[in-house]
Amino acid sequence: MSKWSSMKKRVESYLHTRRSVGYNLHTEGAQLQRFACFADKQDHQGHITIDLAVDWANNTLKSNQIGRARRFEVVRSLAKYCVTFEPETEIPPPHLLGPAHRRPTPYIYTDQEITLLLDMANGLQPQKGLRPATMHCLLGLLASTGLRISEALRLNRNDVDLHQGVLKIRETKFRKSRYVPVHQMVCEALSNYATFRDQRLPVVDNPIFFLLDNGKPFQYRQVLYAFHCIRAKLGWDTCLNGFRPRLYDLRHTFVCKRLLTWYKKNADIDHMLPLLSTYLGHAKVSDTYWYLTGIPELMAIAVERFEQQSHLNSMRGAL
Incomplete structure (x- = not known):
């Protein structure tokens, strides 16, 4: 029964x-x-x-x-x-209706394009209001830390420790919390934004870090609309290199650039990837691989290493 x-x-x-x-x-x-x-x-x-x-x-x-x-x-x-409790349960076979997931090819921003994004954010309306400054700071934070958009928007003021240079990301996926260290330049940008925000809203008692002029938190749909406005002004609504840039691609870009930096420094990638996975808030390293994309710089390194290994193998065979 x-x-x-x-x-x-x-x-x-x-x-x-x-x-x-x-x-x-x-x-x-x-x-x-x-x-x-x-x-x-x-x-x-x-x-x-x-x-x-x-x-x-x-x-x-x-x-x-x-x-x-x-x-x-x-x-x-x-x-x-x-089926554990009702053995007669019929388990639908996988892929009966086709694939359930599709990975859109991410757009990897260049440093110049990220600078254009930040500059164009300053031109949002209302001029001299809090919205342009909030969007500018938010985009800069996403680009420099690879945070999920939801994580950045949920930051409380107490989560942003500018003295220690650490962000506390509370209960995200799988109800896990973590600390994310940030660069001194990021701390300075966050501090400048907080000062401007508090000048605009001196009596608002809202614990959320990113606010709008009405004193309410910056919501995801508002961020997405602002990003689409910026993208349109930059002429990026038509595809660049076959892809249309998305807001979430800043996270993909962060991962690819971090890996590229480590390769250039000859870091031990096998050792560093688990650290990157923890930094990003992933449950396992394989989740981080989802964000890796074969950009030309990474592919060039892969080809060079393959050729070096092939040369070593041929030398060993000749001995």
């Missing part, structure tokens, strides 16, 4: 179990709740079936094929949990 009386109860049990071990599951949780509502409207009784998963995945006019595959994949995760 099933331990659950409805699909909603199955979803609640699954989410409670996963969240108890550190997973947030905001998007997945919302999708599963919608799946439960769909199952109830279909008057579905009993365990999860493949037909039910397919019907729900295709029951949308907004998603493309990848979106439908992701909906299907979410139900598959639920089914793999439920």
Whole structure:
């Protein structure tokens, strides 16, 4: 006999179990709740079936094929949990509706392009208001630290230790917190912004670090809109080198440039990558590989090292 009386109860049990071990599951949780509502409207009784998963995945006019595959994949995760308690559960086969994930090729900014971004941020409206200064400082922080956008926007004033040059990133993915050291120049930029912010908002008692003129926190949708305005003014709405720059590409750029710097210094990459992974807040090193892109500079180093190794191997064979 099933331990659950409805699909909603199955979803609640699954989410409670996963969240108890550190997973947030905001998007997945919302999708599963919608799946439960769909199952109830279909008057579905009993365990999860493949037909039910397919019907729900295709029951949308907004998603493309990848979106439908992701909906299907979410139900598959639920089914793999439920089968422990309901052996009759049908686990949807992987990739039945095609690939559920696609990695857009990131755009790796040059140093000059990052400078243009920062300069153009200063031209946002209202002039002499807090929005241009906030966007300028935020973009500079993302470019210099590789923080997730959400992490930067959630920073409290107490999280920014300008004396020690350390940021406290609280409970991000997997409810983990970490400390992120920053360069002295970044500290100076953050200090200048904080001074300007407090001059503009001398009586606002808001703990968030990045604020707007109304004293409210800078929200992600507002950041994204400002970035799109900057991108349009720079003429980057059309693709550069085949790709259109995204805001999140600053994180990709940080990882690639950090790796390139270490290669130039002949650092032990195998030793440094776990440190970079921790700095970025990744649960495992393989997550960091997602951000690596074969930019020409890195490919040139790879070719050079390959040729050196090939030469050594040929020399050893001749002995």
